[in-house]
Amino acid sequence: MKQSYKREDYRGIWVIAEQDGDRISRVSLELLTKARELKEQGKLAEPVTAVLLGTNLADFPAKLAEAGAEAVILVDHAALRYFRNEAYALIIKELVEERKPSVILMGATAAGSDLAPTVGAKLWTGVAAHCVDLKLNDQGNLVAVVPAFGGKVLGDILCPELRPQMATVRPGILGKALCFPHDHYQVEHHDPAAALVKDKGLVQAIGVSYEPVQGVPLEEAEVVVAGGFGAATEENWQLVETLAGVLGGAVGCTRPPLDEGWARDYQMIGTSGKSVRPKVYIGVGISGATHHVCGMKDAGLIISINKDEKAPIFEVSDIRVTADVATILPLVIEGLQKNSQDEVCRLA
Incomplete structure (x- = not known):
């Protein structure tokens, strides 16, 4: 049942942090830095708080504090070794009802995208998903900026009447953690026993496996070659992969190659995928929708190849090539194979 409350009772910014093996996830650290920025912008008195659930958490508070946390709440329990949506949501609900944060931020990861709406539903509040920016307005409300209408525009989402205000953000979108x-x-320990009793245990996690990434990880690559709708034939996609291989780079994609089965989920760039900052980004047959551009706009050098001279991607490109992918890529590959890839990297 929906609870009645006073909006002014809710104060402060929380980041629900995630473990990534033996470290804190990249997006959690980025969100803590953003939370500190929001605190300064809104002249808030309450400490930025990181909440971390899991096991063997003793070594993490210092890293969270380094990224911006002024207080850390640890929920360390054997039952939380693996992420379980219902258990995590019940614990966070209990904490929120006790301490009343005004804003809760999560990473738009596999776990965060599952957890955030569940927590929002339990607390009878809204969640702005896959945000590309966060700010506070003059009334102190969180303004979540999200792509809309197929990525053609950016819209502001507010939740002025409900608390807490919740948002998820993709890794890399907000920039590096400071x-x-x-x-x-401050470090506090929260006992989750009462919340865990309410967990019916309908879903049990028995283990975690990771799909091996082929080649250079997308987020670490100095050169990224990304293919879009204009490269969405099997022959063209092979050219994209060959070009990336010649340059010693990683392959990225937009939605069409993923839907065709030529690319994998971990290669998706944009608000529905990853954010990259390579020295050189080469977009092949990509139109330039906002939700993709948000994920690559901070690259050092942006080269775009598209047969449509009016493609929006050209507006953010340093080098614009109007040509058919199937015609120009073989020539580019042949030319590069005769020269060192260092020549391309040097352009950045």
């Missing part, structure tokens, strides 16, 4: 002085920060 390093804050962290000599003084």
Whole structure:
């Protein structure tokens, strides 16, 4: 049942952090830095708080504080070794009802995208998903910026009447985490026993496996070659992969190659995928919808190949090539094979 409350009772910004093996996930650290920025923007008095659920968490508070957390709540329990949506949501609901944060931020990861709407439903509040920016307005409300209408425009989402305000953000969208002085920060331990009793255990996690990434990880590559609708034939896609191989780079994609089965989920770039900052980004047959551009706009050098001279991608490109993919890529590949890939990287 929906709870009645006073909006002014809810204060402060929380980041629900995630473990990534033996470290804190990249997006959690990025969100903590953003939370500190929002705190300064809104002149908020409450400490930015990181909430971390899992097992063996003792070594993590310092890293969270370095990225911007001024307080850390640890929920360390054997039952939380693997992510389980219902159990995590019940614990976060309990914490929120006790402590009343005004804003809750999560990464738009596989776990975060599952957890955020569940927590939102339990708390009778809204969730802005896959945001590309976050800010506070003059009334102190969170303004979540999201792509709309197929990525053609950016829209503001607000939740002015309900608390907490919730949002998820993809890794890399907000920029790198900063390093804050962290000599003084609070660490609290929360016992989840009462919340776990309510978990019916309908879903049990028995293990975690990771799909091996072929080649250079997309987020770490100095050169990224991404294919879109204009490269969505099997022959053209092979050219995209060959070009990336010649340059020693990674292959990225938009939705069409993924739908065709030529690319994998981990290669998707944009608000529905990953954000990249390579020295050189080469877009092949990509139109330039906002939801993709948000994921690559900070590349050092942007080269775009598209037969449509009015393609929106050209507006953010440093080098624009109007040509048919099937015609020009073989020539580019042949030319590069005769020269060092260092010549391309040097352009950045």
